[in-house]
Amino acid sequence: MSARPSGSGSAEHAIPVPVGLPVPEVRGGRTARPPRHVRVREERDILAAVRAARDAGSTVRALGSAGSKNDCFRTGGTTLHLDRYDRVLAIDGTRVVVQGGMTVGALNAVLGRHGLALPTHGEWAGATVAGAVATGTHGGSLRHGILPSSIAALRLVTADGRVLELNRGSELFEHAGVSLGTLGVISTVTFDCVTRFHLELVMRAVPFDRYLRDLDVESRRHEFYSAVWIPTARRVITFAADRTDPPATPVRRRERFCGTTFVLSLLSRRLGLHAFPDRWFRHAAVDACEHILSPIRDRSHRVQLFRLLSSDWKAAEFAVPAAGAVETLSALDAFLAGHRHALTNPIGLRASAGDGFSLSPCYGQETFWIDLFFTGQNGFATTLRGLFEDLGARCHWGKHVALSPEHLQRQYPRWDAFRAARRALDPAGVFANPFTRRFGL
Numbered sequence: 001m002s003a004r005p006s007g008s009g010s011a012e013h014a015i016p017v018p019v020g021l022p023v024p025e026v027r028g029g030r031t032a033r034p035p036r037h038v039r040v041r042e043e044r045d046i047l048a049a050v051r052a053a054r055d056a057g058s059t060v061r062a063l064g065s066a067g068s069k070n071d072c073f074r075t076g077g078t079t080l081h082l083d084r085y086d087r088v089l090a091i092d093g094t095r096v097v098v099q100g101g102m103t104v105g106a107l108n109a110v111l112g113r114h115g116l117a118l119p120t121h122g123e124w125a126g127a128t129v130a131g132a133v134a135t136g137t138h139g140g141s142l143r144h145g146i147l148p149s150s151i152a153a154l155r156l157v158t159a160d161g162r163v164l165e166l167n168r169g170s171e172l173f174e175h176a177g178v179s180l181g182t183l184g185v186i187s188t189v190t191f192d193c194v195t196r197f198h199l200e201l202v203m204r205a206v207p208f209d210r211y212l213r214d215l216d217v218e219s220r221r222h223e224f225y226s227a228v229w230i231p232t233a234r235r236v237i238t239f240a241a242d243r244t245d246p247p248a249t250p251v252r253r254r255e256r257f258c259g260t261t262f263v264l265s266l267l268s269r270r271l272g273l274h275a276f277p278d279r280w281f282r283h284a285a286v287d288a289c290e291h292i293l294s295p296i297r298d299r300s301h302r303v304q305l306f307r308l309l310s311s312d313w314k315a316a317e318f319a320v321p322a323a324g325a326v327e328t329l330s331a332l333d334a335f336l337a338g339h340r341h342a343l344t345n346p347i348g349l350r351a352s353a354g355d356g357f358s359l360s361p362c363y364g365q366e367t368f369w370i371d372l373f374f375t376g377q378n379g380f381a382t383t384l385r386g387l388f389e390d391l392g393a394r395c396h397w398g399k400h401v402a403l404s405p406e407h408l409q410r411q412y413p414r415w416d417a418f419r420a421a422r423r424a425l426d427p428a429g430v431f432a433n434p435f436t437r438r439f440g441l
């Protein structure tokens with residue numbers, strides 16, 4: 001595998017620590033009180049921090065871009081900041097090795113220069129690759145899985161001070177694919193990329209009933225298919241994207257959650273505006289795949305500011321079997337008729353292929369995602385939980401987890417096997433935090 005220059009730094013060479021061996025020496029030595037913050041520049045910084053936390057009986061947790069809509073990245077122990085651990089280490093054909101702190105957007109820029117692309121990814125370019133992998137971040141395509149589905153190998157720093165190279169096909173790899181940092185710190189990710197491609201994205205507004213009628217056909221006809229639903233206006237705005245030739249002049253896409261959809265949703269809820277001209281949403285964009293798939297380029301601090309301003313909002317993304325998507329949406333539609341003021345935004349709708357990652361919401365089944373934004377007033381969250389638990393839902397680990405730990409445990413056939421692997425790798429809970437403890441992970 002050849003070393004190449006990359007994102008923010010110069011050429012990087014071989015990774016220094018032998019795979020699977022204890023690290024002989026840690027910079028800084030033993031420390032009674034590990035530092036609260038460590039800025040990681042190389043893998044040995046991760047090893048040193050993990051070992052210091054373990055020896056002090058403390059905890060450690062890697063931070064990505066803090067884009068998750070819950071507390072999964074917080075810790076009372078040591079926070080590892082990976083924003084300077086952000087380079088592409090090697091490119092060999094379509095196989096690309098990346099440090100965990102690189103953002104998806106920065107990776108896309110390097111890949112684009114080499115004529116490569118990730119097969120799919122989430123809409124936010126600001127997520128780090130390790131953070132996005134750890135939470136099972138996904139795009140909208142029944143032909144592609146969540147981001148971890150594109151990974152060939154992971155390098156994991158474990159609580160006992162080893163570095164494990166986990167390859168696709170091994171049981172530990174399937175546990176580690178979506179593991180919320182509980183098994184160790186993801187040091188590097190090896191992606192299986194594809195040749196860069198261009199997409200034409202067609203946007204239009206359709207009545208809710210027609211969306212339901214055509215959902216299965218349209219989801220399978222297009223390589224990428226996502227939507228936002230404004231229940232009170234009984235309209236769904238769809239985004240269908242397929243491969244095309246590179247355009248002479250790219251046309252940028254519109255975001256799903258944009259000012260227009262937000263205002264229409266608000267007017268529809270508050271003023272009873274039940275219709276708007278569908279032509280407002282007739283639009284076609286043609287662009288390189290990374291721009292179509294990741295249109296949200298906000299930096300982390302903007303996301304934090306937005307979170308502060310909307311601190312009473314919750315964002316939860318439920319995952320249900322794609323085969324039952326129409327029934328689930330119909331049940332949700334009936335439920336929302338009695339809760340029209342609880343939502344703050346339109347509802348995001350997407351699908352993903354199934355996979356074999358133990359904690360993936362897509363484990364063993366094609367999955368349909370329902371992304372809801374709401375205020376926690378009047379017990380709405382509790383009734384919503386009841387609805388989705390009855391529907392057998394799982395949920396996105398990087399958003400508000402609106403389902404109970406007991407329910408979640410029952411939805412994942414590999415839950416106990418995952419927990420056993422976690423106990424074996426980290427018996428003292430060096431990587432645990434209140435979020436993971438809440439779910440017994």
Ligand SMILES: Cc1cc2nc3c(=O)[nH]c(=O)nc-3n(C[C@H](O)[C@H](O)[C@H](O)COP(=O)(O)OP(=O)(O)OC[C@H]3O[C@@H](n4cnc5c(N)ncnc54)[C@H](O)[C@@H]3O)c2cc1C
Nearest residue numbers: 064065066067068122123124128130131137138181186398
């Ligand atoms: C604007 C916006 C748009 C979004 N769009 C989508 C979308 O389209 N699809 C989707 O699925 N999600 C989406 N999300 C959710 C987001 O992709 C995930 O929450 C993702 O985890 C954020 O990445 P991050 O780098 O901010 O991770 P963080 O939030 O910082 O961390 C997430 C988890 O990963 C752990 N972690 C981070 N780095 C490591 C590491 N090196 N080793 C081990 N564990 C680690 C953290 O401790 C934490 O538990 C969106 C979020 C935002 C803010």
